[in-house]
Amino acid sequence: MGQQSNQTQGLVGTKSAVFIMALLPLAKLLLNALQDNLGANPIEKITHVTGFWTLTFLLICLTATPLRKLSGWFWPIRVRRMLGLFVFFYACLHFLTYLILDQFFDWSAIWADIAKRPYITIGFTALVCLLPLAVTSNDKITRKIGGKNWRRLHSLIYPIAIAGVIHFIWLVKKDLTIPLIFAGILTVLLTARLILRR
Amino acid sequence: MTQSTIPAIAPSEITSKTVFDQRRRFLKHAGGLSAALMTAPLWAAEKLAFTSTASYGLTDALTPRKDVTHYNNFYEFGTDKEAPSRRAGSLKTRPWTIAVEGEVHKPQVFDIDQLLKLAPIEERVYRLRCVEAWSMVIPWLGYPLAALLKQAQPTGSAKYVEFVSLHDMEQMPGQRSPVLQWPYREGLRLDEAMHPLALLTFGLYGELLPNQNGAPVRMVLPWKYGFKSAKSIVKIRLLKEQPVSSWMQAGPSEYGFYANVNPEVDHPRWSQAKERRIGEFLKRPTLPFNGYAEQVSSLYAGMDLKHYF
Structure with a gap:
């Protein structure tokens, strides 16, 4: 994966690998769908x-900064934007599943x-809040609005993550095991951020 | 509770326990069984003969057997829908007894083989509506619970019926999790329990119940949400007071004692107005009492169904 490499070539390799891995859950889902295996x-x-992969990518995304600070590696920050866009991608698939397959446009x-x-x-609020983050995830707009504003806007990801986990906790009928695992990991990640900021 | 009773005649050394049990069952309800079954593998479902079929005007297509037996809420084997079909092999359905006790003149313990012969087995094609807003159409096999209750002769003070499911972590690994208070308990008013639609159920699709569907004996109450129909029942108690079910304890604001299917009364967290019939794409509107209003609505005359949810 070229984790250690700070060179352009290594980064391209890392980004490609992350890109392909991030598509694997979707590939598996499509394969199962085609084989009538759902x-x-x-x-x-x-x-x-x-929904599971939206939250999972969100948590992976939030590990980038602590990982960068703890390891000194630079690549986590360089793949963070792509991971963030995959959060938005899976969130959109999740919403479209609800809109089309589940409700079939029953407005x-x-x-x-x-x-x-x-x-x-x-859950819907969290999705709407992801929208400006996705739109501002390119160099041109980042330069235009300025780094400070960009950071302020993108700190929305913390309430979004909390909202996403609450969405999961509130929807399960009785067995809270998996949503509470997500809540635990999120708590660790947010705490790590507070500690490492000092 | 342990289910190990030593059989009257021990299996002989040359006959395996499996074959021995199969022969025993074969002799007990001979006629319904073909000789070929004796050599059938252990997991082959056993046929269950029935005398009549009723569907109460329901003409919807049956839900495929594979879906009926691989998409189950049976938390005793885990909270995943696929977990019961994977894990219910550990449930031992023979020997099995149901104790009928409490406010009855003749408290009794019924053996499963005795129960299978207590009344003619009927096929009933019922809708099943889960509280999670999905539904199926299933051909069940059984007879009205009333036939069993009459044997025990409820006293004049019996007003409610409580069903208690098996409590055995060894056989039901999901009970290691405190997701519900075990054993699983459900309840009915006595007049609901005596209603002819309330089916004491032993089979589906012409065969004995697969373990994951509540073997060897369960209730089916087609006008109520699925969780009201207790599975793998070991005890039926007649009571003076309304019992508290496992789901009422788990979420008193979400699961009431009655749990009649009602599109007008939403679950506090989701709508009950529509349902997804397994195998269909578009949702169907949910029917009052799951389509059995004609048969059962008189049981609830004058009751505020929003309050008694």
């Missing part, structure tokens, strides 16, 4: 898988969900 309730499965039901179901309200 179980009795495929729509529910797709919803759960895309009144969707609106009622967003207004009345706290787990959907918070």
